[in-house]
Amino acid sequence: WSSDVCSSDLKMFNTSKLMKKEGKHSELEEEVAKTLQHFEQAKENAQHLQHLKLVYVNSAEHVEHKAAHGAVERYIMIRIPFRSLASFRKVAKQVIDMLENKFKQPVVVIANRTIISTRAVSHASQKRPRSRTLKAVHRAILDDIVAPSGVTGRQIRCTVEGRQLEKVFLDPLDRELMEPRLASLTHAYAALTTHTVAFEFSK
Numbered sequence: 001w002s003s004d005v006c007s008s009d010l011k012m013f014n015t016s017k018l019m020k021k022e023g024k025h026s027e028l029e030e031e032v033a034k035t036l037q038h039f040e041q042a043k044e045n046a047q048h049l050q051h052l053k054l055v056y057v058n059s060a061e062h063v064e065h066k067a068a069h070g071a072v073e074r075y076i077m078i079r080i081p082f083r084s085l086a087s088f089r090k091v092a093k094q095v096i097d098m099l100e101n102k103f104k105q106p107v108v109v110i111a112n113r114t115i116i117s118t119r120a121v122s123h124a125s126q127k128r129p130r131s132r133t134l135k136a137v138h139r140a141i142l143d144d145i146v147a148p149s150g151v152t153g154r155q156i157r158c159t160v161e162g163r164q165l166e167k168v169f170l171d172p173l174d175r176e177l178m179e180p181r182l183a184s185l186t187h188a189y190a191a192l193t194t195h196t197v198a199f200e201f202s203k
Helices: 002-015 027-041 041-053 082-090 090-101 134-145 174-195
Strands: 059-066 072-080 106-111 151-158 165-169 197-201
Touching: 027 041, 027 059, 027 072, 027 090, 027 151, 041 082, 041 090, 059 174, 072 082, 072 090, 072 174, 082 090, 082 106, 090 106, 106 134, 134 174, 165 174, 174 197
Parallel strands: 072 106, 165 197
Antiparallel strands: 059 072, 151 165
């Protein structure tokens, strides 16, 4: 009986931070959820408790990509509910630092959003929210993946062949923190939006 209770408690402990609609939780998702809950319950984080307790996880996965020097690198992509985003942004630096120290690889956190197509059928009186347009969602995804830094500028140049080269500038004060993560951020943005950007730091 006691072992059943312990097993049940452990399961609850592992999944209380998970908000997954369907499918089984992966080992990574349970580990992320458990780590978040440990972090939330730590006494030294009491000042952040009101924000941490509203941060949940929808999914987590390992992503592999080939770096510029040819080696295969990995990062963790975590999706959170959109309603957790405002609270997460208050503690993004602390949470990402904690997860990266735990898993020893870059962590990218994005909120789940819905893109409403221009061809979507709706009542004539209902307008498509600007925040649900393709362009707005892609801009929001960019803001998500560069956390805890921020976008300070964007530059788009067109080549003679007609290709667009887009540069995204980040806060130079975050260079030491963000530089090791840039390859992962570039891959994550391309995977989520099909657009390629180059990250640099403002001067």
